[in-house]
Amino acid sequence: MAISPINSSSSASVAANDSTSLITNYEAFIQLLTTQLKNQSPLDPMDTNQFTQQLVQFSTVEQAIKTNQNLEKLINSASTSNALGLVGYIGTSVTAEGSTTQLKAGNAVWQFNANAAGKADVLIRNAQGATVYSRTIDIPQGTHSFAWDGSMNTGGTALDGSYSISINAKTADGLAIPVGTLVSGTVDSLDLSGTEPLLKIGQLTIPLSAVRTVAWQ
Numbered sequence: 001m002a003i004s005p006i007n008s009s010s011s012a013s014v015a016a017n018d019s020t021s022l023i024t025n026y027e028a029f030i031q032l033l034t035t036q037l038k039n040q041s042p043l044d045p046m047d048t049n050q051f052t053q054q055l056v057q058f059s060t061v062e063q064a065i066k067t068n069q070n071l072e073k074l075i076n077s078a079s080t081s082n083a084l085g086l087v088g089y090i091g092t093s094v095t096a097e098g099s100t101t102q103l104k105a106g107n108a109v110w111q112f113n114a115n116a117a118g119k120a121d122v123l124i125r126n127a128q129g130a131t132v133y134s135r136t137i138d139i140p141q142g143t144h145s146f147a148w149d150g151s152m153n154t155g156g157t158a159l160d161g162s163y164s165i166s167i168n169a170k171t172a173d174g175l176a177i178p179v180g181t182l183v184s185g186t187v188d189s190l191d192l193s194g195t196e197p198l199l200k201i202g203q204l205t206i207p208l209s210a211v212r213t214v215a216w217q
Contacts, residue, residue: 086197089187089214094199096210100164101183102202106150106157110165111182113143118177120169124148127162139169139177162203182212 101108114120117140124133132152146165150158169177185201192198197208 086190086192086208089199090190091187091216093184093186093215094201094206094211095182095184095213096199096206097180097212098183098204098206098210099166099181100162100204102161102185102204103148103150103158103163104160104202108148108150108163109145109184110148111143111145111184112139112167113180113182114139114141114169114177116171116175116177117141118169118171120167120177120179122146123166123168125164125166126158132158132163139167139179 095111099110101110118138120137120139122133122135122137123131126132132154133148134153137146146167148163148165152158165181167179167181169179171177183204183206185204187199187201189200190197191200191205199206199208199211
C-alpha cells in the first residue's frame, strides 16, 4: 500500500519567513525608538504619534500572521483526517468515468451507456495512441459492457498494459448517439500529493471526482 504525503511545507515556510521578518523589523524599530527617546532634546521633544501608529501597525500584522499560522494548523489537521478517511478506498472495487483501462492476462473490460440503439465503431488504442483493434457492433439502448481479449487487427495478441477505447455510435437514421464510458478495478494505492486525491488501479490513475460506484470485494 503506497500513499504519497500531502505537501504543506511551502505554506509553512512562507509563514515562518514572514514571522521572522516581522520580529526582526519590530526589534529594530524598538531599538531605534529607544535610542531616539534617550537622545532627544528636553526642550524640543519629538512627536510620538507616528511611533504609536507604527506600533499599532506592527501589532496588527503580528496578529494576522499568528491567525494564518493557526489556520494552517487547522488545515493540516483536516487534511490528515481526510487522508486517513481515503485509506478506506484501498481494496475496494470502484467504477469511474474514463476510457482507459488495463489489459491483463488477455482481458480488458469497459462499460458504456448509450441513450439510444444503433451501430457503433469501436476503436481501441495503445498508450502511444495507435489503433490496435477496431470493430463495428450493434448496441442496444442502456448500459452494457465491452470485453476485449487483446487480439489485434494485425494478428497476434497485444501485450498487457493500458489501453483506451472510443465508441462512435449512430442511430439507423444516422444521428449521433452520445456514449459515455466507464472503467472499473480494485484500488491498490492512493496519491494525495496533488490538489485532488487520485486512486491507483495498477498503472491507472483515477481522480476521486470521477468515481461513480464503490463496493467491497
